[in-house]
Amino acid sequence: MMAARAAVWNARWALLYSLGGWTALGGMMHYSYRSAGAGAENENHPPPEDSVSREVVVTDTPIGLKITTVTTYNKDFVSPATRLLRSVKSFFDPTDSPPSEK
Incomplete structure (x- = not known):
C-alpha cells in the first residue's frame, strides 16, 4: 500500500512542479514581450x-x-x-x- 501512495504523491508533485515551471516560463516570456513592446512604434509614431x-x-x-x-x-x-x-x-x-x- 505504501508504494501505491508514494506513486500517487509523486505524480501530484510532478504535476505541481511542471505547472509552476511552465507558469514561470510563460510569465518571463510575457514580461519580456511586454517590455520589448513598450517602446515600439505605433500608428501615431511610425518608424x-x-x-x-x-x-x-x-x-x-x-x-x-x-x-x-x-x-x-x-x-x-x-x-x-x-x-x-x-x-x-x-x-x-x-x-x-x-x-x-x-
Missing part, C-alpha cells in the same frame, strides 16, 4: 522610412483574381534568438570587441 523596407508581390490566380502581398521588414530589428547567440558567442570570444552585426 523612419530609412529603417523600413517593403516588398510587394502581386500574384494572379487562375480565376482572374489578383492577390497583393506586402511584406514590411524593419532593418533595426534583431530577433531574441540572435541576441542570445551573440551574447553567448561574445562570452567565449577572447577579444573585448562587441559582437559582429552580420
